Amino acid sequence: MTDVQPAPARPAYSQPDGSGHFGRFGGRFMPEALIAPLDELDRAWTEAKADPAFTAELDRMLREYANVPSPLYEAHRFSEAAGARILLKREDLNHTGAHKIRNVIGQALLAKRIGKPRAIAETGAGQHGVASATACAYLDLECTVYMGEVDTERQALNVARMKMLGAEVVSVTSGSRTLKDAINEALRDWVASVDTTSYLFGTAAGPHPFPSMVRDLTRGIGDEARAQCLTLDGRLPDAAVACVGGGSNAIGLFTAFIDDADVRLVGIEAGGDGVQSGRHAATITGGDVGVLHGARSFLLQDDDGQTLESHSISAGLDYPGVGPEHSFLADTGRASYVPATDAEAMSAFDLLCKTEGIIPAIESAHALAGALRLAEELGPDSTILVNLSGRGDKDVHTAAEYFGLIDEPVVLEQGVEE
Amino acid sequence: MSGSAIDELFERTRAENRAALVGYLPAGFPTKELSIRAIQAMVEGGVDLVEIGLPYSDPVMDGPVIQAAAEQALAAGARTSDVFDVVAATAATGVPTVVMTYWNPVERYGVERFSADLAAAGGAGLITPDLIPDEAGEWVDASRSHELDRIFLVAPSSTDERLSMTVEAASGFVYATAVMGVTGAREQTSSLGEALVARVRSVSDKPVGVGLGVSNGTQAHEIAAYADAVIVGSALVRCLLDAPDEDAGIEAVRALAADLRAGVERS
Ligand SMILES: Cc1ncc(COP(=O)(O)O)c(C=O)c1O
Numbered sequence: 001m002t003d004v005q006p007a008p009a010r011p012a013y014s015q016p017d018g019s020g021h022f023g024r025f026g027g028r029f030m031p032e033a034l035i036a037p038l039d040e041l042d043r044a045w046t047e048a049k050a051d052p053a054f055t056a057e058l059d060r061m062l063r064e065y066a067n068v069p070s071p072l073y074e075a076h077r078f079s080e081a082a083g084a085r086i087l088l089k090r091e092d093l094n095h096t097g098a099h100k101i102r103n104v105i106g107q108a109l110l111a112k113r114i115g116k117p118r119a120i121a122e123t124g125a126g127q128h129g130v131a132s133a134t135a136c137a138y139l140d141l142e143c144t145v146y147m148g149e150v151d152t153e154r155q156a157l158n159v160a161r162m163k164m165l166g167a168e169v170v171s172v173t174s175g176s177r178t179l180k181d182a183i184n185e186a187l188r189d190w191v192a193s194v195d196t197t198s199y200l201f202g203t204a205a206g207p208h209p210f211p212s213m214v215r216d217l218t219r220g221i222g223d224e225a226r227a228q229c230l231t232l233d234g235r236l237p238d239a240a241v242a243c244v245g246g247g248s249n250a251i252g253l254f255t256a257f258i259d260d261a262d263v264r265l266v267g268i269e270a271g272g273d274g275v276q277s278g279r280h281a282a283t284i285t286g287g288d289v290g291v292l293h294g295a296r297s298f299l300l301q302d303d304d305g306q307t308l309e310s311h312s313i314s315a316g317l318d319y320p321g322v323g324p325e326h327s328f329l330a331d332t333g334r335a336s337y338v339p340a341t342d343a344e345a346m347s348a349f350d351l352l353c354k355t356e357g358i359i360p361a362i363e364s365a366h367a368l369a370g371a372l373r374l375a376e377e378l379g380p381d382s383t384i385l386v387n388l389s390g391r392g393d394k395d396v397h398t399a400a401e402y403f404g405l406i407d408e409p410v411v412l413e414q415g416v417e418e
Numbered sequence: 419m420s421g422s423a424i425d426e427l428f429e430r431t432r433a434e435n436r437a438a439l440v441g442y443l444p445a446g447f448p449t450k451e452l453s454i455r456a457i458q459a460m461v462e463g464g465v466d467l468v469e470i471g472l473p474y475s476d477p478v479m480d481g482p483v484i485q486a487a488a489e490q491a492l493a494a495g496a497r498t499s500d501v502f503d504v505v506a507a508t509a510a511t512g513v514p515t516v517v518m519t520y521w522n523p524v525e526r527y528g529v530e531r532f533s534a535d536l537a538a539a540g541g542a543g544l545i546t547p548d549l550i551p552d553e554a555g556e557w558v559d560a561s562r563s564h565e566l567d568r569i570f571l572v573a574p575s576s577t578d579e580r581l582s583m584t585v586e587a588a589s590g591f592v593y594a595t596a597v598m599g600v601t602g603a604r605e606q607t608s609s610l611g612e613a614l615v616a617r618v619r620s621v622s623d624k625p626v627g628v629g630l631g632v633s634n635g636t637q638a639h640e641i642a643a644y645a646d647a648v649i650v651g652s653a654l655v656r657c658l659l660d661a662p663d664e665d666a667g668i669e670a671v672r673a674l675a676a677d678l679r680a681g682v683e684r685s
Contacts, residue, residue, distance in 0.1 A: 031478070033598055
């Protein structure tokens, strides 16, 4: 009876179902015109990920070009300040400076495979836009990036980066002129161009198959980190922590640990000025269930189901929706989601800069803030794995303004060398 | 057939050997009162069936004209409950009246409650541009218990399998989106419309309406040659957006509706 294994206590986690539902979340709330193309994409992705030639090519590109796998780093001085052992998954060291490149290279390589010469993408802060422009230059695809007018103004350097990389950047002037409207505009482009165009979706949200495809492409973060933790410690961490905008870096971290019931999974949402203030982007903490951008999930909406504007110091977390799998994990209790305010995130940002010489993305600083809070609860014997999803180069201006480092003429005068 | 107001309309227009004219305007644009007046003018101009749009913050299937109208309506304070007043005023003119809405406002209001209030206001059904039958279980149940028609969309990209399934799930009529793209008047009508209608006809005798892009009587006449209904939206909305004042806008709506009606009646 060697081939009979004892039945597992619980069946292994397997989501979504065949039609893209994570329990009551997910699905497809999209115009019929896009359903057949989404089915095609689903089929193409299912075939590609089962094709050893495709996965080998993708692995090679991530390794040679994107600097993946990223290291796991024990942040000694930050740990000391935190009062618990903190391990950082260094996605900030990836090419283009964030986890986003993993997702985009995968989707762009799929676009090549199915023969679509043009790619479109939406972007908020510009990170996914820059990653998309990068992957399109690398893989020779034509690239158009939609970005809300408000964001093109506050992220002018990333607009320039995308243009340098050969992408066209379209400034979106409809609605609130931010990320959600950039997604709307990209969808409007796609419905008219889908024969020739792939939509490189920037996060683990949207209609099926995007949430599960983006998870497949980012899950390397957690797979690597889990193995790295075992190598380092011979055991798994007590908690795994990530910031949650749409949810791609968080689902990428969590997936490897979902069946490890002893590892707490904690998503940190953008609390803005505080959830009570109404000015935040804490979708699961402060929102309700509804439908936005093609999926049922938590979202920030008014009594009539109109989408509310979100607020966060971090442009990458400033989104009123969230990927459906996170809503599911929150519902089932497997993961918990808590907010960190702008002030808490910036304090953690400062601490990481000063104790480790690492300037984190402000998005990732939310995860650090969450880890600091968790450290108080779990105590000095605990190990907390934090996904450092990106680096802070893009945020230097915002952070300098926040900390009052810009309006000091002294610096300028003294800095000028004759 | 259930004999709904929409079924009766298509029996009549088929007997008259013409296509029906379907006109779209959003509720609450530019204000609730003016939207009611504009819809009444549209009916007086000759529209056979009215689609009332529910303004939504994220209209992914709409082009700039309907987006602008929705934004103005919301900025002026349009609420979901207002749509039922506009439906009641429209239905009182005697034409079948449906609401065209993105799904989230309905889900937020409550599918059952929305259906009950729509039926009570005299509405005939719902057009759901981002709700496919696959996700529509709750709405199908509510529509049956409140005797409302379910107008689903088919598209040039629909596979044969999806097209059959969608037509089967629809009632009242089938909405054929004749272009791959968002709403908005186009210079030329799409050549995809006729082929799409033929595909629907090969699986069902349910009436088929063709929309997206129609802006004048000549185009309406072309589509009327092969469809059961010609659906016009952005061109009517633009009459209100472009007008120098409210009365001029409403008169422009009336005149366009009359031109379109002449187009569908011309043999
Ligand atoms: C560094 C970084 N982390 C996190 C995010 C948030 O996205 P997600 O929740 O999809 O990981 C962004 C988005 O721009 C980002 O740039």
